[in-house]
Amino acid sequence: MREMTYLEAIRTALWEEMERDSNVFVLGEDIARLGGAFGVTAGFRDRFGDDRVVDTPIAETAIVGAAVGAAALGKRPVAEMQFIDFISCGFDQVVNVAATFRYRSGGQVSMPIVVRGPSGGYVGGSLYHSQQFEAWFYHVPGLKIALPATAEDAYGLMKAAVRDNNPVLFYEHKFLYRRIKGNIPSPETDFIVPLGEASIPRKGDDLTIVTYGAMVHFALDAAKALEQENISVEVIDLRTIKPLDMKTVLESVRKTNRVMVLHEAPKTGGVGGDIAARIAEEAFMDLDAPIARVAARDSFVPFAEPLEKYVLPSVDEIIETARRLHKF
Amino acid sequence: MREMTYLEAIRTALWEEMERDSNVFVLGEDIARLGGAFGVTAGFRDRFGDDRVVDTPIAETAIVGAAVGAAALGKRPVAEMQFIDFISCGFDQVVNVAATFRYRSGGQVSMPIVVRGPSGGYVGGSLYHSQQFEAWFYHVPGLKIALPATAEDAYGLMKAAVRDNNPVLFYEHKFLYRRIKGNIPSPETDFIVPLGEASIPRKGDDLTIVTYGAMVHFALDAAKALEQENISVEVIDLRTIKPLDMKTVLESVRKTNRVMVLHEAPKTGGVGGDIAARIAEEAFMDLDAPIARVAARDSFVPFAEPLEKYVLPSVDEIIETARRLHKF
Amino acid sequence: MSAKLKNRAETEEDQQAAPSYRDQLTKDDLLEMYRRMWLARLFDETLYDLKKKGRLRRGNVYGSRGQEAILVGTTYPLRAHDFVSPIHRDMPAFHFKGMPLEQVMAQVWGKATAPTRGKDSWSHMGDISLGLIHSTSMLGSTVPVACGAAWALKLDGKGDSVVLTYNGEGATATGAFHEGANFAGVHKLPLILVIENNQYAYSTPLELNVPTGRVADRAIGYGMPGIVVDGNDVLAVYDETYHAFERARRGDGPTLIECVTYRVQGHADHDETRARQYRPVEEIEEWEAKDPLPRFRNYLLGTGNFSEAELPEPPPEVVRQIHDAVEIAINSPDPEPATAMEDIYDESAGVSR
């Protein structure tokens, strides 16, 4: 076991995968000479050299596209978006080139790429350094999406993502990078966290909160507070939203009969609507209350602190919604 | 009244808006010399000249961006995507530049642009000429989205879109372009269809189908067939999904107590999940059956006819789902 | 720092020093090239004809008539371990890079036997085992992908392999083209950017996509040689492509080759009428007179090494070849409906743990 931050866990997972498999390489802006804006690839260039640690021009379309082309020829590239927000500049390559490649190739070609980068708010990053528009990609067949909440999961999911034969979007949460730590299994255990398996960081009986990413911590904080009020909350951390572990969600809902879906992205058109609709379809008779959604308000993430706080979900909002659900 | 096709209705609306307001201009690939791939702007260049009917390079980012810049200085540009699929190449300008502009300007700047183009399947267009990924934009604050189902609405919504002070994505359905006709009011009536008001093309009592775009016709066909079985179906044509006319939807659901949400886009992450979640939130106690969603399978739109048919929603599927809902 | 680059063709010394690779072509080579030019021509004519007769079911035909010298001249230097990414106007190139003609045809008819198994249409196909990299509809988007392929070759130490992409002159206006070309220039990748400058992008004349009217001017900013070649002269195209291959193999990086030609037909089969309205008919006629097929034939006859009989118009075996491929394609099975849901994901385990 090794104690590391969320960021170190990602760095270590990538490092170990590059050690293990010479087909794995990383590319992106400032990832070699600088080691990445946040230092995720610090030291990589010295160890793995310029061919496997590639500083690219400022060109997200070329970065994702180059990852695709290399993957088509058998490589396993990991592309960094300096901030995940900039994926909008490489959008076509993600949704129309990477996601569809295997399909268009009649099954001949695998597309083992990872597109990773810091996402999310709560750090004053403003409109273009706070985004979590994972819902765009949730809608696109052919993609997988991981959003780890803990250092262990960040490590294990990254390893699974690198080894997966499909394009994986890997949303790291910059608020968590240095704020949380975890105990990472030693490399010999070859620990991974499979894509598509939710975890249940807290068991409970009265209501279920289904969430992912940084919101897992908010949910746990809320659950702790609600314990005082004798409301027993089960928290499900989806870990990946695509594939989506509906089995774990439905089992929990069948037990608690009350559910809240929680995410950091704006509510309208967010992944929460789809998950809520699925729960309603598959467990309609098990629901004792309408499914609640807690999410960001339908706005952008603004700069000034009072504004950012107003837009993004808060622990208080989760607690209030849980109370309302519980009373229903 | 003037009888015209869906396509002619769009063309006429644009023409009349350009006659009415010299701030309106159109830009896009092949729209001037050719009059557009489908002829939506045929004849415009001769009437309005090269400054207001602009043939651009193949550059969707520049097309949307130029529309944004012109709108910031008081113009009302209408940008064509030759196929709406190519909006993925101008994605950043739509979601990060156009949608946010007013917000970032502290309310100083309006962003009256329309981004329009042919969308949708059922014509053998394959992966890149059949898309309807409106859900991407549904999730982004600041945008509006219109998807007319009839010639009248295409005309009236286009006029409203051009006159609206916000960025409007205008999804024309290429399957409808020349297949349907309507009676268009004369220009003197100054007829428009306001953005955000659903219509009810068919009244019914037993269940509600909430839909938009080409699927409205599928829903109406299904409703007709279901009439034989004494199932009375109400069809709601949302016309715009952003703004979303929940009032009309909820009124209907409170009457029929059974609802199906139907769209052409893939089910997972589609707009239907969000609408279903909202209905469940706001009319939970009125529902006698789980909300059903009918949508494309979670795949791309394939080329070969048997494949395309398999993926896209069909009237049969709507009928079967309605029967199931009715029996529940 | 910045070596001022000139267009190679304009550099006199260079032109003198450059070996003329065409002189090394054997008679068999030349006959094969002649045959291929006809294959491309007949491919085009056959599909246009069948489309008109309603036998194509779905999809448009993007013709390459008049551009055959580019398709043949750029693919002839290719070896099995090189990679190519054809786009909409390059359908015959799939065959020239090794894809059986009946497979190309099966793709046109959306058959289960096509490389995409009916999933996608027209040129959005490939076969990595043959060195054919799949493109999408989105113009310019193959260039970044080609960069990645070149990078993979580099990682594998396959310094002898080269990646070649096609783009129309119009596609060079896209951001994707720029990002890819610039990436290739920065990293000196073994990439050849063949630009088929056929004067029009759909209805849009050259100057509305390429401000200077010369695509090769873009190469300067990418730090690569920008060659302009007569795109209707198959041996000139061959020569320049060969030079670019040699350059790439030497590790000297990418080359942009602007092949100047003309799209004598409409943008696609549905555009025949309008294509004679949005541009001067005289212009079309002028270029029809420059047809690369008779031109090549006359050249070959002029060398004195070929008899008229050796250069039939068209070569009957090519007619048969096309005919057979169409027959096979038409008689091949359609894909099963449920296969529409296959190959969205690779369900295999990925790499072992």
Next chain:
Amino acid sequence: MSAKLKNRAETEEDQQAAPSYRDQLTKDDLLEMYRRMWLARLFDETLYDLKKKGRLRRGNVYGSRGQEAILVGTTYPLRAHDFVSPIHRDMPAFHFKGMPLEQVMAQVWGKATAPTRGKDSWSHMGDISLGLIHSTSMLGSTVPVACGAAWALKLDGKGDSVVLTYNGEGATATGAFHEGANFAGVHKLPLILVIENNQYAYSTPLELNVPTGRVADRAIGYGMPGIVVDGNDVLAVYDETYHAFERARRGDGPTLIECVTYRVQGHADHDETRARQYRPVEEIEEWEAKDPLPRFRNYLLGTGNFSEAELPEPPPEVVRQIHDAVEIAINSPDPEPATAMEDIYDESAGVSR
């Protein structure tokens, strides 16, 4: 068809014919430019200092130290009816184009009095009434927007107005930059593309974004003059900008001006330590010696028209101006939380029916 374009600075006749606009600057002009150079310098120093002291609350400081000659030289020729789109390293340019300094500062502190009312940070602001066009974070994305602004001016017959954008050399690798620059070239728009080539994009050296090491080489493909100018010489920058303005006003279309300079600090305030690791410290020192402020001062003294006393370092009124603006900003109200939901849509009726 294709007029071969040379870099203007390299065309001898042109150089001789070109009037030297700097000679027309009055003593007051020169003093004002000197004052502005100091304003930019002190803006930078003040915010760096306050950030270090923890008084900035949130956001990074992207410094313009060493690049003041570009900011002053490019904005000085501007009139009220011209438009400018500054990006991250150009904060003082907002003020030079008319935005009150306390408003610029209010933006830094995310105050209700800022042009974005606290919605967005740093340079993502503007004021259309002052001719300042808002940018986003996404590098290169202002260029297409600037094209649209230029088009609006054209539609309104405002042929005398010009649009100027800034980009780092790194941003010229983006697809957005290319699509916009090409659009401007195709339509001969009155656009000036100022490229601040400060040798680095964050940690990435020039050659990894610009293959030839010369951004001006890109201009050739866009059919516009590509000028290279010493970016640390305010009067040279002024002159070239003025030429570009004249060209745009004459209807001769866009110009790319590559201002060669150096980012003497880190990419942002948080990058000071690493910025001395990913590049040679000698290189930094070499460029610090080329500081545009003493250089301009020495030039002015050398003309014999200025006394030492007329050129204080820094001018005290500028110190006061910055100080006051900071005070005003810090003491301005924060936005009300609920205003976070305002101005997502324009709720007004739009144009009348």
